[in-house]
């Protein structure tokens with residue numbers, strides 16, 4: 545029998561978060577981001593992942609407002625950038641992001657990267673915003689186990705989400721287990737390896753299931769219980785990437801994809817970044 549997957553996961557505080565969202569990194573502010581977000585909402589997406597660093601929060605907000613989809617049905621994530629961290633700076637950065645978006649509350653507010661010496665103060669500001677009802681959920685991004693342990697030793701409200709680089713060449717099994725044990729929802733960025741999908745196994749599975757390599761990879765994330773946010777500005781691909789709820793990868797194929805792991809990052813190492 546086909547494994548059916550709900551369209552949302554329940555976060556630690558009971559808030560429902562869509563399992564699939566549209567990522568908008570390097571999607572230009574203005575027409576490009578408005579078109580992409582509009583196409584995604586029309587295709588059934590109900591989650592958009594932006595960040596103050598992406599420079600397109602205003603376009604995301606306009607596209608959501610103009611879509612005709614009720615605000616409460618759309619889950620919008622944004623993130624505090626590295627040079628905005630610290631308690632007071634983060635509260636200010638949030639006001640700017642909220643004004644850019646123009647959507648009232650923010651659904652999920654994340655610390656973008658674990659800036660040493662600052663992320664605990666930054667997180668205190670996120671707790672404050674959560675308690676004030678300005679954000680429906682809070683969490684982190686690019687946190688390794690040691691960052692999470694350090695933060696959880698100091699915070700009052702457990703992070704609800706950890707958004708990290710994850711894909712078939714970087715499977716993050718230990719971190720995934722750790723987050724599952726803690727009830728922290730893992731969310732994968734760069735899920736499609738930036739479009740580098742021409743691996744022989746993905747081509748083979750594409751033929752076997754009658755699905756594209758991108759759909760095979762997105763389905764692998766979903767069957768692992770990971771929330772994912774593939775990016776595209778191409779309408780046909782935006783629709784394609786949402787066509788992942790009508791088939792199921794067999795357990796042995798899930799394992800074969802797991803075995804592609806090379807611990808290979810396309811992005812920065814959270815223990816060694818400088819931006």
Ligand SMILES: NC(=O)C1=CN([C@@H]2O[C@H](COP(=O)(O)OP(=O)(O)OC[C@H]3O[C@@H](n4cnc5c(N)ncnc54)[C@H](OP(=O)(O)O)[C@@H]3O)[C@@H](O)[C@H]2O)C=CC1
Nearest residue numbers: 567568569733734735736737738739758774775776777778
């Ligand atoms: N928290 C963090 O630090 C980070 C978060 N992110 C988030 O994660 C999102 C996704 O990651 P991202 O780095 O954008 O990379 P992805 O792995 O999502 O890949 C995006 C690339 O793949 C292409 N693509 C999309 N769909 C398909 C398809 N069906 N077939 C072939 N190619 C396809 C896109 O092209 P095209 O657009 O031309 O269609 C684009 O070039 C970001 O947009 C951002 O929201 C990303 C990096 C870091």
Ligand SMILES: O=C(O)C(=O)[C@@H](O)[C@H](O)C(=O)CO
Nearest residue numbers: 569570595597656811812819
């Ligand atoms: O896209 C993001 O959210 C990121 O944080 C990264 O792309 C990061 O900015 C980076 O890779 C810088 O080179």
